[in-house]
Structures are given as structure tokens and as C-alpha cells.
Amino acid sequence: MAFKGGIHPKYNKITAGSKIEKAGLPGKIVLPMSQHVGKPCEPIVNIGDYVRTGQKIAESDAFVSAPIHSSVSGTVKSVEALPHPITGNPVKSVTIESDGKDDKVEMRERQYENLSNEELKEIIREAGIVGLGGAAFPAHVKLSPPKDKNIDCLLINGAECEPFLTTDHRLMVERADQLLEGIRIIRKILETKDVFIGIEKNKSDAVKLLSEKCKGQNIRVKALHAKYPQGSEKKLIYAVNRRKVPAGGLPMDIGCVVQNVGTCLAVFEAVALSKSLYERVITVTGRVNRPKNILVRIGSSVKEAIEEADNYKGQPKKIIMGGPMMGFALPTDELPVIKGTSGIIVFNKVDMDEKRQEIECIRCGKCVQKCPMHLHPSLLARYAQKGKFGLAEKTFAMDCYECGCCAFICPSHIPLVHWIRYAKSEILRKRVERKKKEKKSKEAKGSEHAEKGRKTGESSEKKESEEEKKEEKQASNVPESGKEKIGAEESNEKPQAAEEYKKEDNPEEDKKE
Ligand code: SF4
Ligand code: SF4
Numbered sequence: 001m002a003f004k005g006g007i008h009p010k011y012n013k014i015t016a017g018s019k020i021e022k023a024g025l026p027g028k029i030v031l032p033m034s035q036h037v038g039k040p041c042e043p044i045v046n047i048g049d050y051v052r053t054g055q056k057i058a059e060s061d062a063f064v065s066a067p068i069h070s071s072v073s074g075t076v077k078s079v080e081a082l083p084h085p086i087t088g089n090p091v092k093s094v095t096i097e098s099d100g101k102d103d104k105v106e107m108r109e110r111q112y113e114n115l116s117n118e119e120l121k122e123i124i125r126e127a128g129i130v131g132l133g134g135a136a137f138p139a140h141v142k143l144s145p146p147k148d149k150n151i152d153c154l155l156i157n158g159a160e161c162e163p164f165l166t167t168d169h170r171l172m173v174e175r176a177d178q179l180l181e182g183i184r185i186i187r188k189i190l191e192t193k194d195v196f197i198g199i200e201k202n203k204s205d206a207v208k209l210l211s212e213k214c215k216g217q218n219i220r221v222k223a224l225h226a227k228y229p230q231g232s233e234k235k236l237i238y239a240v241n242r243r244k245v246p247a248g249g250l251p252m253d254i255g256c257v258v259q260n261v262g263t264c265l266a267v268f269e270a271v272a273l274s275k276s277l278y279e280r281v282i283t284v285t286g287r288v289n290r291p292k293n294i295l296v297r298i299g300s301s302v303k304e305a306i307e308e309a310d311n312y313k314g315q316p317k318k319i320i321m322g323g324p325m326m327g328f329a330l331p332t333d334e335l336p337v338i339k340g341t342s343g344i345i346v347f348n349k350v351d352m353d354e355k356r357q358e359i360e361c362i363r364c365g366k367c368v369q370k371c372p373m374h375l376h377p378s379l380l381a382r383y384a385q386k387g388k389f390g391l392a393e394k395t396f397a398m399d400c401y402e403c404g405c406c407a408f409i410c411p412s413h414i415p416l417v418h419w420i421r422y423a424k425s426e427i428l429r430k431r432v433e434r435k436k437k438e439k440k441s442k443e444a445k446g447s448e449h450a451e452k453g454r455k456t457g458e459s460s461e462k463k464e465s466e467e468e469k470k471e472e473k474q475a476s477n478v479p480e481s482g483k484e485k486i487g488a489e490e491s492n493e494k495p496q497a498a499e500e501y502k503k504e505d506n507p508e509e510d511k512k513e
Pocket of ligand 2 (some may be wrong): 285351358362364365366367368377378406409410411412413414416
């Protein structure tokens with residue numbers, strides 16, 4: 001089962017057979033206070049403090065947040081603003097110098113069968129567990145759906161559709177029993193009946209192993225068509241049980257919760273072994289001498305991770321944190337691995353098509369055909385270029401989850417994701433401004449003044465809407481197939497880096513769906 005749109009890139013899963021190796025202890029770690037969706041943490045340690053491996057060093061009072069733990073034992077050297085690996089912006093970070101002893105806080109086995117759901121969620125929160133597929137959404141929040149949401153389906157995401165990455169694959173093969181125990185814990189918390197594990201068919205060993213282990217456990221393994229972005233939440237849900245998340249909605253709106261396999265394993269370790277999230281598995285691959293999967297301490301530098309793979313093979317041209325489709329290009333290897341880091345990929349000059357030049361849109365419609373969200377990427381990009389953010393919002397720019405399929409397929413090499421991301425950030429900025437204005441206007445005294453404000457607002461809105469209608473007409477010079485699809489079915493520059501991993505879509509693959 002698969003979805004409409006999407007692409008078949010060259011998968012390059014060269015580390016699929018490489019067993020997870022333990023990386024050496026880093027000399028120092030850098031822990032940004034923002035490694036998760038939600039409110040950043042505040043340090044609870046001071047310069048000069050001694051900390052142990054697994055010790056909580058930062059927390060937040062917000063519900064949507066996740067505490068941060070030291071991944072080494074040693075001394076706090078600094079608390080200062082340092083560049084964040086994803087945004088590049090300076091964020092408060094704690095630097096800890098390792099004493100090389102790896103002196104751990106007590107991690108005891110816990111009898112958890114009789115713990116209440118609230119107790120389990122608190123353990124998961126305290127352990128700093130976030131979604132390890134890359135989104136880094138705090139796990140305890142996903143496990144606390146509002147009471148009016150009837151969650152009847154838990155989906156475990158083992159698709160790992162991004163080229164090059166093989167961490168989830170290795171975890172499913174090497175740690176299947178612990179993974180299944182993590183799934184049972186999550187199922188207990190959510191009190192869900194149906195549990196599915198979605199795995200792309202190109203990981204046949206994982207499909208076979210988990211299918212055997214799940215027999216008689218009311219957990220069903222679904223072998224999915226290998227197609228990017230099969231691992232995105234919405235596509236996975238559709239592929240597994242044909243439910244559609246409404247535009248602007250969340251999986252829990254249709255009774256589903258999705259968790260990545262790595263997150264399930266981290267939940268098991270937190271609950272059963274009292275272990276906080278201070279290390280994770282990443283794939284180090286591309287132009288390195290020995291591509292591999294490693295269990296690395298969070299806060300280690302990218303440089304150290306690359307050294308674990310016997311260093312660069314030749315001159316690196318681009319380093320990507322995450323996968324080649326949705327990851328982020330790094331300006332330097334001196335940045336830290338964070339909770340959401342699933343891989344490090346190195347590309348050289350040969351991998352990069354330097355002759356590739358952006359030309360005008362030829363209106364081929366390929367971006368529309370391949371967009372898994374059935375959006376109109378070229379139109380959205382045009383709106384962004386012209387500053388027509390209202391129109392971009394109306395044509396569902398916020399539904400774009402930046403998978404990169406459109407830019408991948410575009411023969412004119414237009415950085416479509418870059419433009420759509422720009423539109424999204426402007427839409428969000430305008431929403432915040434609008435909210436502030438509304439708040440101010442509510443607070444304003446005197447009904448006459450408020451009434452006047454409303455009228456002015458109405459007239460400017462009318463003007464804007466007329467202008468937008470005009471613009472909509474002008475912009476309608478697009479392929480018919482594209483126009484039909486706008487919203488029809490569901491309602492830092494990302495890489496798009498290496499030509500080497502690309503191949504033309506194979507139409508035969510789509511016919512099989
Ligand atoms: S518009 Fe967004 S969701 Fe659609 S293909 Fe492009 S990046 Fe993916
Ligand atoms: S794929 Fe590129 S050239 Fe073709 S319509 Fe989309 S933006 Fe234009």
C-alpha cells in the first residue's frame with residue numbers, strides 16, 4: 001500500500017548491514033538548551049559543577065519541553081550562547097569537559113508492570129525522551145492526547161524512507177525484543193487496541209523478524225512500498241489504515257498516534273532501565289572511509305562522529321545533519337550531535353552537480369505530480385517570490401512539510417522548498433502580529449475607537465482581497481493537472497544536495513502501487 005505522489009530516489013543504504021558500534025567517549029560535549037520542539041530548557045548547573053553521566057543538567061517548567069542530561073561525567077566549563085546545529089543561531093548551551101571516567105548516575109532495573117499511566121509518562125518526561133525520527137517532539141506530550149480524542153490506533157514508524165539512513169533498520173534488527181517492550185509500554189499508556197509497525201519492504205530482514213516476534217501479540221507488521229516520503233506521519237497513516245489527516249490537523253484528530261522505533265526503544269530504556277536520553281544511534285555515511293552506524297553520546301561533535309567512521313574520504317564538500325532530503329547542511333563539523341540527529345552524511349565535489357543552474361520554470365507540472373500533499377509547489381514558490389503570503393496561505397502553504405520531492409524532481413532546479421519555507425515563516429510571523437493586534441484592540445478603551453478600527457480593518461482587508469483575486473488570475477497560467485490538485489485530496493536551505501543519490505523516477509514502481 002502506498003500514497004499518491006512521492007519519489008523513488010536512489011536509496012544508497014550502504015550501512016544497512018553494518019552493526020551498531022559504540023563510539024568512544026568524547027573529550028567534551030556541547031548541549032544546546034533547545035533540542036526539542038517546545039520551550040527551551042534552562043541550565044540547572046553552574047560553571048565548575050561536577051556532573052555525572054545521565055544527570056539532568058537543564059529543564060523547563062513548560063509541558064511542551066524535555067529536560068536535558070549530561071552524556072559524560074566531568075566539569076561544567078561554560079554556559080554561553082553557541083551556534084545551534086540546525087538553525088545556526090546562537091542558543092544557550094552548556095559545555096562539559098569529560099573526565100574520561102563515565103561515572104554514571106544510578107540506573108537500576110525497574111519493575112514497571114504495576115505503575116500507573118501517569119507514573120509512566122512522568123518517567124518518560126523526566127528522561128528527556130523526544131521523537132528520535134528527527135522531529136524531536138517531546139514523547140510525553142504525544143502520549144497525553146486531550147480527553148476528547150479517542151486514540152484507537154498506535155503506529156510505529158519503521159519506514160526510514162530517507163536515503164542513506166539505516167539507524168531505525170539496525171535497531172529493529174538488533175534490538176527487536178526491547179523495541180517490542182517499548183511498544184507495549186506505549187500501548188498501555190494510550191490504551192490502544194490496534195498497533196501497527198510500518199516498515200518499507202526494502203528492509204525485508206526487519207519485516208521478517210518483527211513479524212515472527214509479533215505473532216500472538218496483537219501487533220501487526222505492515223510491509224510498505226518503498227517510496228519517499230513513506231515515513232512522514234500522514235503518509236504512513238494512510239498507507240497503513242487508509243485514514244486521512246485533515247488539512248491543518250494532527251494524527252490524533254483521526255485517532256492515531258505515531259512513534260518512531262528509536263523513540264520506543266528510548267521509552268523502554270527510560271522505564272525499564274531508568275536510563276535518560278543521553279546517547280542515540282546515528283548513521284555516519286557518504287564520503288567517509290568506513291560508513292557505519294554508531295551509538296554516540298549526545299553533545300559529541302560531528303567531527304568526532306566522522307572520526308569514528310575513519311574520517312573523511314577525500315575533500316568534503318558538504319556535510320548534512322539528517323537525511324539528504326530533509327536534513328540540514330552544516331557550515332562546520334565543530335557542531336554537536338543533538339537528540340534529533342539521525343545521521344551525518346558527507347558529500348564531495350563529485351556528488352554535487354556544480355554545473356546545475358537554476359533556470360525559469362518551464363511549467364512542466366512535475367512538482368505538482370510528485371507532491372505527496374497534493375500542493376502546487378511552483379505556484380507557492382511564485383507567491384513567496386512576490387511577497388503574496390496571503391495567497392500562499394490560502395493555497396495551503398502551511399500543509400507543506402518540506403519533504404523536498406518537488407525540488408528533487410524540478411528540471412529547472414528551482415529551490416522550491418526554500419521559497420515555500422520562506423512563505424511559511426512569513427505566514428507565521430503575520431499570524432503572531434495579527435494576534436497581537438487583536439489583543440491590543442480588545443484592550444483598547446472606548447467603543448467608538450474600536451468601531452473605527454474595525455472599519456479601517458475591513459476596508460484594508462477588502463482591498464487586499466481584491467488585489468489577491470487579481471493576482472490569483474495572473475498566476476493561473478499553470479498546467480491544468482496542477483490546478484485541479486490544489487487542496488483537492490487532502491485538504492537554513494535544505495540540502496537537495498547531491499546529484500549522486502538521484503535517479504529518474506521509475507514509472508513502473510508507481511504502477512505497482
Ligand atoms: S510542496 Fe512541500 S510537501 Fe509538497 S513536495 Fe514540495 S516540499 Fe514536499
Ligand atoms: S517542476 Fe520546476 S519547472 Fe516544472 S512546473 Fe514545477 S517549478 Fe516549474
